[in-house]
Amino acid sequence: MPKVKILSPDVISKIAAGEVVERPASAVKELFENALDAGATRVEVHLKDGGKSLILVKDNGSGIDRVDLDTIFTRHATSKIANAADLEALLSLGFRGEALYSIGAVSEVTVRTRTEGAKEGWELFLRGGARERVAPAAVASRGTEIKVEEIFFNTPARKKFLKSDSAEFDQTLNIFVPYALFFPSYHLTLTHNGRTVYDLAPAQSFAERAAKALNLNAQHIIEAEDSFPQDKIAVKLVLGDINIQRPRRDLQYLFVNGRPVQSRNLLFQINDIYRLIMPEGVHPFFAVFITLPPEDVDVNIHPTKREVRVRQESRLGGLLRGAVERALMTKGGAKEVAANDVFTFEPSGSGSNSAPARNFGVPADRIVFAPGQKGAAASIGRPAAQYWMAPTGYRRDDLPIQPPAVESGVNFGDMYQIPGMSSAAKAGESGHLVRVPERLARARFVGTFVKKYHLFEEGDALFVIDQHAAQERVVFEKFLRQIEAGKVEVQHLLTPVLIKATPQEMLAWESSEDKLKSFGFETTQLDEGTLALQTAPTLISNPEQAVRALLGEESLARADKESVARRACRASVMAGDKMSQVEAAQQLKELLSCKDPFTCPHGRPVFIEIKSSFLDRQFLRT
Ligand code: ADP
Numbered sequence: 001m002p003k004v005k006i007l008s009p010d011v012i013s014k015i016a017a018g019e020v021v022e023r024p025a026s027a028v029k030e031l032f033e034n035a036l037d038a039g040a041t042r043v044e045v046h047l048k049d050g051g052k053s054l055i056l057v058k059d060n061g062s063g064i065d066r067v068d069l070d071t072i073f074t075r076h077a078t079s080k081i082a083n084a085a086d087l088e089a090l091l092s093l094g095f096r097g098e099a100l101y102s103i104g105a106v107s108e109v110t111v112r113t114r115t116e117g118a119k120e121g122w123e124l125f126l127r128g129g130a131r132e133r134v135a136p137a138a139v140a141s142r143g144t145e146i147k148v149e150e151i152f153f154n155t156p157a158r159k160k161f162l163k164s165d166s167a168e169f170d171q172t173l174n175i176f177v178p179y180a181l182f183f184p185s186y187h188l189t190l191t192h193n194g195r196t197v198y199d200l201a202p203a204q205s206f207a208e209r210a211a212k213a214l215n216l217n218a219q220h221i222i223e224a225e226d227s228f229p230q231d232k233i234a235v236k237l238v239l240g241d242i243n244i245q246r247p248r249r250d251l252q253y254l255f256v257n258g259r260p261v262q263s264r265n266l267l268f269q270i271n272d273i274y275r276l277i278m279p280e281g282v283h284p285f286f287a288v289f290i291t292l293p294p295e296d297v298d299v300n301i302h303p304t305k306r307e308v309r310v311r312q313e314s315r316l317g318g319l320l321r322g323a324v325e326r327a328l329m330t331k332g333g334a335k336e337v338a339a340n341d342v343f344t345f346e347p348s349g350s351g352s353n354s355a356p357a358r359n360f361g362v363p364a365d366r367i368v369f370a371p372g373q374k375g376a377a378a379s380i381g382r383p384a385a386q387y388w389m390a391p392t393g394y395r396r397d398d399l400p401i402q403p404p405a406v407e408s409g410v411n412f413g414d415m416y417q418i419p420g421m422s423s424a425a426k427a428g429e430s431g432h433l434v435r436v437p438e439r440l441a442r443a444r445f446v447g448t449f450v451k452k453y454h455l456f457e458e459g460d461a462l463f464v465i466d467q468h469a470a471q472e473r474v475v476f477e478k479f480l481r482q483i484e485a486g487k488v489e490v491q492h493l494l495t496p497v498l499i500k501a502t503p504q505e506m507l508a509w510e511s512s513e514d515k516l517k518s519f520g521f522e523t524t525q526l527d528e529g530t531l532a533l534q535t536a537p538t539l540i541s542n543p544e545q546a547v548r549a550l551l552g553e554e555s556l557a558r559a560d561k562e563s564v565a566r567r568a569c570r571a572s573v574m575a576g577d578k579m580s581q582v583e584a585a586q587q588l589k590e591l592l593s594c595k596d597p598f599t600c601p602h603g604r605p606v607f608i609e610i611k612s613s614f615l616d617r618q619f620l621r622t
């Protein structure tokens with residue numbers, strides 16, 4: 001009896017079909033998921049040249065019956081669903097019967113397979129979708145091996161579009177790693193050009209697997225489970241504690257019913273809870289596995305199945321917040337201070353008593369604007385109102401901050417100015433034009449506010465300076481000048497800082513070691529997953545985070561000086577401690593000597609101006 005059937009036209013019409021193979025990694029994804037669907041507990045993935053010349057996926061799953069070999073490369077041939085009702089309660093990763101068909105059409109495929117109890121195995125060879133050979137073959141044990149060679153050989157346009165081998169391989173890592181996290185008890189292997197990148201033996205726990213797969217310290221990973229029977233929701237949490245800090249949100253994984261998915265909203269909710277323990281500017285590791293009744297999840301909305309729709313997402317978000325908070329508060333470890341932690345920052349937000357005021361109920365992206373104060377709100381551009389009205393839960397990362405779109409002649413009102421973005425010159429008290437930097441230069445220090453803002457007064461204006469943004473600007477310009485002069489001032493570290501790197505970061509490091517060095521970060525490889533940082537630019541206060549930020553993007557090898565400086569600074573300058581009057585004045589002086597004192601290197605304003613007439617209006621004095 002064949003297991004594989006061709007779906008009927010009415011089912012086909014209900015399927016969100018589309019391209020499934022656009023690059024080697026998409027083929028890896030489909031083959032890997034097929035192996036998992038076949039009940040495999042051991043899966044090997046081998047790639048050559050980023051997958052461009054070879055992708056081989058070998059599993060110990062069910063194997064494929066001889067009779068089904070005749071149909072599996074046909075479009076809409078699947079053993080996983082039979083009718084439209086099955087779509088409502090999917091338990092398998094695949095269901096469209098399109099992957100093998102699409103892969104077969106654009107490559108040379110060899111299948112070797114054997115089912116349980118079969119006398120012999122079978123080999124099938126296809127080229128460009130045309131079957132060229134089926135024959136009995138010696139296959140040692142139950143399972144399937146699918147070899148894809150010369151992908152896109154007959155679609156040169158598609159082939160030309162592919163990126164470098166390492167960039168393509170990087171995409172495969174993005175497929176492989178989440179599944180490695182989700183199946184800790186499976187033996188999973190990944191090689192590239194004959195080199196073993198992962199050989200993950202079955203692990204005892206999710207934490208152990210995550211530590212191995214991401215090169216983290218297992219002691220810093222918390223595991224917890226929670227269930228909400230009323231909502232038929234269960235969650236499994238694998239959470240990094242405060243000791244795992246990343247400059248980007250690159251180690252955050254979300255699964256719904258065993259499928260890696262993306263959800264901005266759910267990720268936001270979890271990151272938001274982490275703000276309770278995490279300093280500003282760094283991000284946690286977490287892998288969150290959510291189980292919902294299949295009928296509450298719709299995976300049939302996008303061809304790559306990467307997006308899912310969940311019924312009652314906001315309810316789920318709320319439950320998730322609670323579960324994560326409970327786990328972190330009851331099981332989370334304290335910050336460890338390593339002996340050689342010379343450069344570890346202690347930003348003001350890290351202590352529990354100095355944690356910023358937060359507004360749990362209201363996500364920061366749903367900001368309510370000021371009630372239209374007589375005329376005031378109406379006369380200012382919306383972006384300005386956004387800055388101004390940021391509620392207690394405001395954090396710089398959450399707001400979609402772009403420089404306000406100010407056209408010349410637009411009236412910002414007298415409440416608020418982003419100097420330099422409107423006009424660099426303004427009328428001074430005496431009526432003639434005085435440039436803002438000159439006015440700032442003679443401003444008087446008034447005080448600091450919530451350890452974040454310096455207040456200066458000048459004439460009828462109050463200048464509010466974002467201490468952190470100012471620092472970023474100052475360090476960025478100094479660092480860039482050093483880079484451009486080819487003289488980066490470095491510090492030799494007494495004991496090298498050891499950086500545990502993920503395979504992805506290692507990959508980036510291999511192609512950019514020299515580049516890092518030219519920017520003052522001298523690194524050597526200590527072992528497979530560890531870099532030793534020997535020197536660091538004196539300007540950069542947290543070189544480990546800076547190196548990570550630099551390795552975090554694929555294109556470091558080609559990046560220009562300015563973007564390198566920008567990236568290094570972003571990770572490295574932290575919101576400072578309370579500054580004294582002298583320090584604040586010194587910072588202002590350095591800021592004013594910058595080429596562009598108006599914005600931080602990432603485009604946020606460094607200072608704003610509030611005029612007394614605005615306050616007068618608020619107090620109904622006009
Ligand atoms: P789908 O996964 O959506 O069913 P595919 O084109 O990926 O569609 O695969 C077609 C069929 O081939 C599957 O339904 C399954 O029966 C069979 N198959 C593919 N890969 C394997 C494998 N590694 N082991 C066993 N059967 C497989």
Ligand code: MG
Nearest residue numbers: 030034094099
């Ligand atoms: Mg499939």
